[in-house]
Amino acid sequence: MRRAALPYAIGLFPLGMMVLFFVGPLAFMIVVSFYESDPLGFYKIAFVWENYGKFFSSFYYTISLRSLWSASLGAVLVVLLAFPAMYIIVDMPRRWQLFWVILLLALMCLSEVIIGFAWVIVLSESSGVPKFLGWIGLWENPRSLAPSFGAMMIGYITLGFSLVALMFFPQMAQRDRSIEEAALTLGTPPLQVVTKVILPTFRPAILSSLVTMFVYFLGVYVMPTMLGRPQNWNMTVIITDKAVGDANMPLGAALSVIMLLFTLLVIGALWLASRKGRAS
Amino acid sequence: MATLSLSNVQKQFGSFQALRDVNLEIGSGEFICLLGGSGCGKTTLLRIIAGLEDATSGSLRLGDDNLADVPCHKRNVGMVFQSLALFPHLNVAQNVAYGLDIRGVDKAERLKKAGALLETVGLGGLGERPVSALSGGQRQRVAIARALAIQPVLFLMDEPFSALDAGLREHLQIEVKKLQRKLGVTTIFVTHDQNEAMSIADRIVILNEGRIEQAGTPTEVYARPATPFVADFMGTNNVFEAQFTGHDVQLDGRSLGAPGASFKGLFGRHQVAVRPEYLRLSRPSEGDAGLVGTVEFVRLLGASIETELNVDGRTFVHTRISDSPPEFQVGDKALVQFDMDHAWMIPS
């Protein structure tokens, strides 16, 4: 009896961690989302749907669409850049591979705030790229490029690039290169090898990095506030704004719950799509 | 189909010379085995023929076409890779039909052809399986079918059976040979196993350190090795430098007997190879002037008995049909004689 119980006891550890760090806060958030907001404190204990009701206004609706758009565009851009970059890196001589991997790891260590600041400076009129372009005469009336949607996307890419590139690294480095050569000998023109063979064999890795980046970008806070305009802000910024700025915890909690459900929905849809893709 | 001719093909990787001055003519419908040890340049030569690698210098012609001008994807060469390189995202039939898909054959037609080919290689009915669900031998057949589906002008195989167990290997060798005969496709088969090469090739090309040592039919390279390397590689175990005096042949000053008809009138020192089956062993008598050696090893190889002897530091191998039990034991002394009528002089 005792010996049989041991595996279960070991299983309690991850379960405990889940409850402590995930289920607990989530449950608390769900509970709070039904409370009433109190302008003087954070919330009043109650059971109202009002916080959820507020979501269905055009304001939050627009913000949701906007969050969805910036997160998915960011995810696609990151994968579009990181995939070919890593594809090139893994065929470099070992020393260069090592150089790039260390560089990417270093990039991952940078905090969001530092990356944000770096881009603010680089894109600013007074000291960055616009000033330089003005100086060499390529831009007559240089203006700051940040904050803007483009600057925010650049920030997203900087944030996600190294993570996605490193996600691709093991599979790409270990892939059987002769599969691509086989496609060539069978008559595939070199460019078509990408669409016919390389992308399909990396399909699962590409999908999972897209989902990872999508979820990650839905939750970024620093990049939109530093590099984006208020009209580019995503739901995360708005939630923080409501919960902390307006001291309206219940509304913030309700919006978070909706975001969570929404994210799960997108992941579920992608998962179904990938299963269907494999079956065909 | 046309003759493939390679002339003065060289390949350099940095300062390393992987192929040196390769000259070879391969006739239409021929089955060639590229044979050689690991790292001798077999794969490199195959990749150059397929167009996956460019020769550093030299020319490659197929009939009247200069292959250097034809990129890999236009050469119409069917290749079976050492790793097989099956497409993991496609099922068995889709793998086989892939080349036809690229050539614009419509779906129903190409799947029909793939089905027929799978039938030919003994995989009928497995078309819908994912390739990951197949055994090693089955995957091998898929790779072969995939390469043949495009009706290639050249069929290249890079050590296709080296990962399979002996029984399956032999079985597939026979099948591939039959299939090649039926289709009449010019085939280049890379192997490091001389038995495999002997059993399937029309002609064997022996490579050593990037150079062709000899090209010839299996019987030629086996019985008449052109270089000491070939003699050794093909298992001609008794190679030595003998002194020809006109009336007898000597090794280390001891007579081996008369030179036989083929070496009559020959003088000087020459490399001689004698196959183990043409050695004769007998009990030495007291004060024998011939070669007397000590038996070091005796083993039964099914149909034959192999005896290894040490004669003054040289090793000689003798084999004979195992119709009676071995008459020599380890440690016995034996008189070694050669059947000089069956000896072969390696040209120098």
Ligand SMILES: Nc1ncnc2c1ncn2[C@@H]1O[C@H](COP(=O)(O)OP(=O)(O)O)[C@@H](O)[C@H]1O
């Ligand atoms: N891309 C390459 N770069 C450098 N050296 C190579 C390359 N490909 C092969 N070689 C070298 O060329 C030699 C022959 O290789 P290969 O043709 O693969 O031998 P084999 O197939 O006969 O075992 C080996 O010494 C190998 O290390």
Ligand SMILES: [Mg+2]
């Ligand atoms: Mg090889």
